[in-house]
Amino acid sequence: MTRNRINPFEYGGVVAGDSFCNRAREKADLAQAIRNHEKLFVFSERRFGKTSLVRAVLAGFSKRTTVCAYVDLWPTDNEATFVTAMAKAITQAMSSSVGKLLETGKSLFSNLAPSVTLDEGGKPEVNFGVSRHTRIVPALDEVLETPAKIAAKHDRDVVIVLDEFQQVLEYGGDRVEKKLRSVIQNHREVAYIFLGSRKHLIQKMFMDRARPLYRAGGHYPLGPIAEEHWIPFIRERFAGAGKKISQGLIHSICEQTQGHPFYTQHLSHALWELCEPGATVTEELFKEALRLLLQRENYAYSTLWESLAMNQRKFLKGIASEAAPVKPFAGEFVRRSGLGSPSNAQRAVDALLDRDVIDRENGSFLITDRFFRLWVQRVQLP
Ligand SMILES: Nc1ncnc2c1ncn2[C@@H]1O[C@H](COP(=O)(O)OP(=O)(O)O)[C@@H](O)[C@H]1O
Numbered sequence: 001m002t003r004n005r006i007n008p009f010e011y012g013g014v015v016a017g018d019s020f021c022n023r024a025r026e027k028a029d030l031a032q033a034i035r036n037h038e039k040l041f042v043f044s045e046r047r048f049g050k051t052s053l054v055r056a057v058l059a060g061f062s063k064r065t066t067v068c069a070y071v072d073l074w075p076t077d078n079e080a081t082f083v084t085a086m087a088k089a090i091t092q093a094m095s096s097s098v099g100k101l102l103e104t105g106k107s108l109f110s111n112l113a114p115s116v117t118l119d120e121g122g123k124p125e126v127n128f129g130v131s132r133h134t135r136i137v138p139a140l141d142e143v144l145e146t147p148a149k150i151a152a153k154h155d156r157d158v159v160i161v162l163d164e165f166q167q168v169l170e171y172g173g174d175r176v177e178k179k180l181r182s183v184i185q186n187h188r189e190v191a192y193i194f195l196g197s198r199k200h201l202i203q204k205m206f207m208d209r210a211r212p213l214y215r216a217g218g219h220y221p222l223g224p225i226a227e228e229h230w231i232p233f234i235r236e237r238f239a240g241a242g243k244k245i246s247q248g249l250i251h252s253i254c255e256q257t258q259g260h261p262f263y264t265q266h267l268s269h270a271l272w273e274l275c276e277p278g279a280t281v282t283e284e285l286f287k288e289a290l291r292l293l294l295q296r297e298n299y300a301y302s303t304l305w306e307s308l309a310m311n312q313r314k315f316l317k318g319i320a321s322e323a324a325p326v327k328p329f330a331g332e333f334v335r336r337s338g339l340g341s342p343s344n345a346q347r348a349v350d351a352l353l354d355r356d357v358i359d360r361e362n363g364s365f366l367i368t369d370r371f372f373r374l375w376v377q378r379v380q381l382p
């Protein structure tokens, strides 16, 4: 009998196929939104599975019926890089074969000069150049008008996914947002899915009246993966290597990670590594895995901790010690955590939000790095 010797728990990159746990309802919701040509803002904390989810959804559409352009805005920092990222994604989605990349690129984007080079894996990829002589406004108009033109001309559905959308806040000026607003309103035949990691930024962009994209579409908060879905997922992966884990201990994993997909995979990975083939995971092994993980991060967490102001530390200790969501500005919490006053709590919150140490969650806050939360509980609480 062959046993799987490669650790089946992946954390970090996009997960697909066998490594992708559930999200059945979310997949159906997004696929439906795309078929309906909706404009939807999908947001969650970092590493919650937005990219993996949307990739899985796009993979479910046939290239013959639907043009799916996936644009990763993470590396973009100005209008020019936005334009080239859009042009590249649309060209890739429209090419029937890699041999046609150049031809497709040229026919779609007259303002930009496409070139085809080999990527690291030796696969041809198309890139667009914006030179100092390129006039950015017409180029921007062109890439943003193209999806609707494709939908009209080719009688296919078109979906544009803009991942890490909050990057547009870095561009200086809100021209991209303004143009997107009019595009969104006029392109009835095109679905737009915006993904954003920083909940507070996305919320600022879409819930603030002063911003161009205020209420420009629906919003879809992506939650954690429920324990009932992790149970078979984790159990089967241990079983595949002849290892056994009880439902109780899977529950403990989910409890520690609060169902956060990245940390759940990470902790499962560490635990799987410690468990010998043929063995059963014990409570001791579970504690050992946690201890090891926190020990590995200890230096980084200590450095982070030392960089925080006293009230920020108090605030973190306060929210790390409560199981249920706290009311951070209520007198009760302020007194228990020793913050002195609600305005001190507010200042700590603002600073911690700004540094992404905490995030908003249902009217309260949580520590985004789930292992840091455990570290605070263990190392900083009495
Ligand atoms: N559906 C899923 N099933 C299992 N693990 C997942 C799932 N979604 C996300 N993950 C875990 O979270 C990590 C980050 O996923 P990713 O899609 O990159 O998140 P995001 O785009 O929100 O930052 C993955 O490497 C994986 O460990």
Ligand SMILES: [Mg+2]
Residues within 6 Å of the ligand: 050, 051, 052, 163
């Ligand atoms: Mg992502």
